[in-house]
Amino acid sequence: MEQSVTPKTAFLRGSRDALPFLLVVGPFALLFGVVGAEAGLNLAEVMGFSVLVIAGASQFAALQVMSENAPTIIVILTALAVNLRMAMYSASLTPYLGKAPIWKRALAAYFMVDQAYTLSQIKFEMEPDLSVSARLAYYLGTVVPIAPFWYILTYVGAVAGTKIPPEFALDFALPITFIAMIAPALRTIAHSAAAVTSVIVALLMAWMPYGTGLLVAAVVAMAVGAQIELWMARRPGTGAQG
Amino acid sequence: MSYSHLTIWVIIFGLAVGSFLIRFSFLGIIGDRPMPEWVLRHLRYTPVAVLPGLVAPLVFWPEATDGMTDPARLAAALVTLSVGYFGKNVLMAILCGAVTLYGMIYLLG
Numbered sequence: 001m002e003q004s005v006t007p008k009t010a011f012l013r014g015s016r017d018a019l020p021f022l023l024v025v026g027p028f029a030l031l032f033g034v035v036g037a038e039a040g041l042n043l044a045e046v047m048g049f050s051v052l053v054i055a056g057a058s059q060f061a062a063l064q065v066m067s068e069n070a071p072t073i074i075v076i077l078t079a080l081a082v083n084l085r086m087a088m089y090s091a092s093l094t095p096y097l098g099k100a101p102i103w104k105r106a107l108a109a110y111f112m113v114d115q116a117y118t119l120s121q122i123k124f125e126m127e128p129d130l131s132v133s134a135r136l137a138y139y140l141g142t143v144v145p146i147a148p149f150w151y152i153l154t155y156v157g158a159v160a161g162t163k164i165p166p167e168f169a170l171d172f173a174l175p176i177t178f179i180a181m182i183a184p185a186l187r188t189i190a191h192s193a194a195a196v197t198s199v200i201v202a203l204l205m206a207w208m209p210y211g212t213g214l215l216v217a218a219v220v221a222m223a224v225g226a227q228i229e230l231w232m233a234r235r236p237g238t239g240a241q242g
Numbered sequence: 243m244s245y246s247h248l249t250i251w252v253i254i255f256g257l258a259v260g261s262f263l264i265r266f267s268f269l270g271i272i273g274d275r276p277m278p279e280w281v282l283r284h285l286r287y288t289p290v291a292v293l294p295g296l297v298a299p300l301v302f303w304p305e306a307t308d309g310m311t312d313p314a315r316l317a318a319a320l321v322t323l324s325v326g327y328f329g330k331n332v333l334m335a336i337l338c339g340a341v342t343l344y345g346m347i348y349l350l351g
Binding site: 064 | 243244245247249250251252254256257258260262264265266268281286287288291292293294295296297299300302303304305306323326327331332334335336337339344347
């Protein structure tokens with residue numbers, strides 16, 4: 001007889017599954033604190049980003065565009081563009097969590113980070129019999145280690161940040177972090193083509209004011225990725241001949 | 243950067259509200275209705291469409307060297323990309339990139 005999973009077990013299970021991700025989240029949080037403080041944000045502002053926005057790549061993107069003194073709206077648009085993938089997460093979690101009460105769905109939305117999504121999506125697919133409350137408990141369980149760790153290490157980084165001398169070439173911490181995040185995501189030809197397009201168009205459009213060239217590059221690259229995915233799907237075996 | 247504290251908080255709140263709405267979108271508002279496939283197809287490529295373009299000018303024209311292409315930073319970027327691509331390990335890629343950067347800066351003076 002199948003023992004049904006209680007929300008409590010699901011919650012604990014989620015927390016345990018999320019533990020290895022602390023190794024990835026911690027350094028990113030530290031780095032955001034350090035780079036934010038170096039860029040001239042005060043402690044409250046650095047923490048404001050990590051607690052209210054709670055989206056690493058997007059926070060880094062905002063800092064980068066801010067270092068170019070771009071207009072407020074450009075900063076927000078660029079950083080939000082990085083977060084658009086979460087609309088996809090939201091859509092794919094909806095069949096599993098859509099029946100939960102609205103305030104619980106709002107809570108899930110606030111905590112929607114890459115790790116929580118990835119773990120939960122796999123769990124929900126593998127165990128389709130989980131109740132909605134067990135699913136939600138698992139999902140929230142995964143963020144219990146991750147979110148506080150994100151806040152605390154941002155704080156540590158921000159406090160340590162301004163004490164780091166320029167010899168450490170911290171200007172390059174951000175590019176290295178982004179490249180390291182993108183590289184494993186280049187899983188298909190479509191992903192790689194989108195990335196290469198983004199690089200080329202961004203360099204060609206670098207003359208445009210306030211980083212608006214980046215928004216052009218992002219739109220073109222997205223279209224290229226989506227189009228190539230369509231082509232690849234139409235010709236299985238990736239053979240180039242028509 | 244030269245923003246007033248007020249502007250910085252406008253950015254933080256704008257980003258917070260925008261990010262929440264993106265995350266809440268389907269889960270909260272659209273509910274169980276299916277999303278058009280072409281929208282999903284484009285959303286799949288947002289990270290690889292935005293981040294490389296953001297990084298490219300920083301790699302080729304770093305501000306720390308007044309926009310001159312710098313062998314140390316270029317090498318660090320290449321090593322990070324290769325390790326991340328073949329090893330699929332984010333932390334290892336960052337580590338190798340950082341070692342390359344510091345090694346090159348040290349060697350080249």
